[in-house]
Amino acid sequence: MEPPSKSSASLFDVYLRLRPSFHPNAERFMDVEELESGLPKHITIKPPASDQRKRAVEKFAFTSVFQEDAKQIDLFEGTGVVPLIEGVLGPENKEGRDGLLATLGVTGSGKSHTILGSKSQRGLTQMTLDVLFQSTGSQLVHPSCINAVFPSIAAADVSEAQLFPAAVYLDNIYGDGQSERGGYNSRAQTPMMERSSFLSAPGGSRRNIPRPSALPQSPSVQDFVVEADQTAEYALVVSMYEVYNDRIFDLLTASMSTNKIGTYKRRALLFKSTEQSPDRKVVAGLRKVVCSNLDEALMVLETGLLERRVAGTGSNAVSSRSHGFFCVEVKKRNRVQKGPWSSSTLTIVDLAGSERARNAKTAGATLAEAGKINESLMYLGQCMQMQSDNQEGSKNIVPFRQCKLTELLFSNSFPNASNHHSHHHRNPQKAIMIVTADPMGDFNATSQILRYSALAREVTIPRIPSVTSTILSGAVLQNGPKHHGNSSGRSSPTALHEELEHAQQEVARLNEELDVISLQLQEETSRRQNAEHSWHAATSNLETLEAEIREQCFAEMEERIEAERRRWKGAWDEENDRQDEHIDRKIEILARGINVYEDETSGAGEGDGAPADDRFEGLERENQMLKRKLDDLEREKLSRSPSKKMRVLKSKKWEVDSGENLSP
Numbered sequence: 001m002e003p004p005s006k007s008s009a010s011l012f013d014v015y016l017r018l019r020p021s022f023h024p025n026a027e028r029f030m031d032v033e034e035l036e037s038g039l040p041k042h043i044t045i046k047p048p049a050s051d052q053r054k055r056a057v058e059k060f061a062f063t064s065v066f067q068e069d070a071k072q073i074d075l076f077e078g079t080g081v082v083p084l085i086e087g088v089l090g091p092e093n094k095e096g097r098d099g100l101l102a103t104l105g106v107t108g109s110g111k112s113h114t115i116l117g118s119k120s121q122r123g124l125t126q127m128t129l130d131v132l133f134q135s136t137g138s139q140l141v142h143p144s145c146i147n148a149v150f151p152s153i154a155a156a157d158v159s160e161a162q163l164f165p166a167a168v169y170l171d172n173i174y175g176d177g178q179s180e181r182g183g184y185n186s187r188a189q190t191p192m193m194e195r196s197s198f199l200s201a202p203g204g205s206r207r208n209i210p211r212p213s214a215l216p217q218s219p220s221v222q223d224f225v226v227e228a229d230q231t232a233e234y235a236l237v238v239s240m241y242e243v244y245n246d247r248i249f250d251l252l253t254a255s256m257s258t259n260k261i262g263t264y265k266r267r268a269l270l271f272k273s274t275e276q277s278p279d280r281k282v283v284a285g286l287r288k289v290v291c292s293n294l295d296e297a298l299m300v301l302e303t304g305l306l307e308r309r310v311a312g313t314g315s316n317a318v319s320s321r322s323h324g325f326f327c328v329e330v331k332k333r334n335r336v337q338k339g340p341w342s343s344s345t346l347t348i349v350d351l352a353g354s355e356r357a358r359n360a361k362t363a364g365a366t367l368a369e370a371g372k373i374n375e376s377l378m379y380l381g382q383c384m385q386m387q388s389d390n391q392e393g394s395k396n397i398v399p400f401r402q403c404k405l406t407e408l409l410f411s412n413s414f415p416n417a418s419n420h421h422s423h424h425h426r427n428p429q430k431a432i433m434i435v436t437a438d439p440m441g442d443f444n445a446t447s448q449i450l451r452y453s454a455l456a457r458e459v460t461i462p463r464i465p466s467v468t469s470t471i472l473s474g475a476v477l478q479n480g481p482k483h484h485g486n487s488s489g490r491s492s493p494t495a496l497h498e499e500l501e502h503a504q505q506e507v508a509r510l511n512e513e514l515d516v517i518s519l520q521l522q523e524e525t526s527r528r529q530n531a532e533h534s535w536h537a538a539t540s541n542l543e544t545l546e547a548e549i550r551e552q553c554f555a556e557m558e559e560r561i562e563a564e565r566r567r568w569k570g571a572w573d574e575e576n577d578r579q580d581e582h583i584d585r586k587i588e589i590l591a592r593g594i595n596v597y598e599d600e601t602s603g604a605g606e607g608d609g610a611p612a613d614d615r616f617e618g619l620e621r622e623n624q625m626l627k628r629k630l631d632d633l634e635r636e637k638l639s640r641s642p643s644k645k646m647r648v649l650k651s652k653k654w655e656v657d658s659g660e661n662l663s664p
């Protein structure tokens, strides 16, 4: 069993680092292959003796295995970090290639130690930064020119970011804030990123300034100078964020954006395609800092690390409760022609530890965090398992869109995944995963991580005799001479012995098969549980979607009802106006009739009154006729108009009114 060759379609090179155990008296469950020279690639794990259920031995292949005595510098040299740096600096006159370096492991297995180091030793992040600054050296934009160059760097940024020179950024956090200030927004500013929130933070959150001289200086990486593109001018831009409860938060924003009472509500950022980057998703709206030297970059790193959410759990007193992302963007342009800046990013990820919730004495919010961490790591495991299945010939689609973590880790791993129209072809990122493990730690949690992260895997059977075969061989030894003595003559003792040996071998073989099958069963069970988990997550997503759609439909319905109500009200008002007009006309006619009547009665004061009566009757008739006409018109209208009922009411009202008016 060999790990797949470099040319294969693997998304990650996967290295294993073993840590010196904290549990010196615990049983070691892992063996590393012994080689005359070079780094081993294989390990085997066997369940502890106390675990009666499983007896199969599993063998895993990695790109390389670093044993307990490996130093930080060995990891730096042996895990391909240097080629990753070479990739982001880019070849001559060409764009660089994105790189990703991540650590994965059980809580306390040494992920942060490897990536970020300890009080006395630098981690891969600090060493990488050192090599980057060393290698770009004089080609880096000179601090005295930074103001002149800054707008063009900001303009080339596609992620709606807010850029600051390190001096300004650090002064706002640690200094008196009185020095020259000024940040630059990239071309499209994210509306929620208000420049004033940073620059006018009342009093800011002044902290003790981290002194780069107090940070560990070893191991030195002086010997690792990478050849930079001699035709290029470089600028290094640092940003940091974390994925906490499946949401992305800027680690360089919160500390300086405090309000009057010293608190700041963090806003989640989006991982999306922007106007300037339609074919590629980026974390939009981050705060980015342009660093001119290693000390500035280390201070920004320390600032972001302080911000990272850390909560004590039962598993590890200072455990990372979020997935931390540290990004160095290498901006590059031709030093003579200048021209636009291209950008490639080296992302270093310190993943939160996988742990079994029941192991960690957590509760409430922390338990929920653990759930989210385990869920995101489960999705990561599924993606990694797909990659190793694909290497064996399957053509599975890596399901990286299931959560923020896998989206961030895998989105740039595929050539032009979402871009069929662009002429701009980016190389897929180069990625390295360092799996950390304690060979005397938690067997179940460690073996689970090894199973999904290893590049290849094989199940073998222990060579120790099974209980059955031991009994049988005992029986053979005991019964052999007895059979020999009591031979009936039908079968010779040798034949019996052979038969027993065969039976013994068959039983042992069946036992081995049983072991393999029970291991496969366990794996299938765990796959099924994972699938169920994904299914539940999908169901809950669907439920949320359904609720959203219902709400949308409801709002739409309300809107339509409102429109209908307004239309109806309009028709009602129109009808009212018509009725009013009609009544006015009637009243006018009536008034005219009354006037005529009055004239006539006053003119014929001494007569017998007959002509006036006639006139009155004539008017009455005319009135009756008009009423009938009106009724006919009403009926005709009723048969056509929607506001039938209303008009019936109206006409009735009119009849009453006119009746009242007409009554003497």
Ligand SMILES: Nc1ncnc2c1ncn2[C@@H]1O[C@H](COP(=O)(O)OP(=O)(O)OP(=O)(O)O)[C@@H](O)[C@H]1O
Pocket: 018, 019, 020, 105, 106, 107, 108, 109, 110, 111, 112, 113, 114, 118, 316, 318, 319, 320, 321, 351, 352, 353, 354, 436
């Ligand atoms: N290779 C090593 N050599 C010496 N000490 C180590 C090594 N690996 C880890 N440690 C120590 O073990 C402790 C826990 O390690 P670390 O914090 O790196 O674990 P982790 O995997 O990042 O845990 P979590 O996921 O909870 O953050 C630290 O004190 C660290 O210094």
